[in-house]
Amino acid sequence: MIERLSQTRRREALAGLPGWQDVADRDAIAKTFTFPDFNAAFGFMTRVALVAEKLDHHPEWSNVYRTVAVTLATHDAGGVTERDVALATAMDQIAGAAA
């Protein structure tokens, strides 16, 4: 059973994840990515989907044309865990590589 991050660890993790923020009304973190166009946005989603499936940890996300809004939380733990940090880190790497 994976555990929710301590406040200290969560602050530390968010400090290393630019643009990721706590969600106001639930225990989750979120970020909105913006790309040049739909092709780039969906390309990002496709690469992330492969990583998510491999990690067996999936984002909640929405896409409107060239933006992708992501929320991460670990349902089994009822909050943010190292799994979310790992997926957020992978998303930032993929978005950086695509930009």
Added chain:
Amino acid sequence: MIERLSQTRRREALAGLPGWQDVADRDAIAKTFTFPDFNAAFGFMTRVALVAEKLDHHPEWSNVYRTVAVTLATHDAGGVTERDVALATAMDQIAGAAA
């Protein structure tokens, strides 16, 4: 310039699109698709993305694990047009083929 559907045409189109409904607070139509798992849900999204790019008409959509919630509207027309009917029809066909 593409025009918004007449009420008659819109009713007719929705009658042929099971599960699609008017959105309460804006001029748009919406449907939530549910698949066996994330693999199937994202596979659906990938096939739809290719169609959307070809049509140059893109959905607003969100994905949480095995569900995909879609909203369609034509921004240039400020409402629902034949472009949305075409994309909704393609989505239903793809979802049916994937199921």
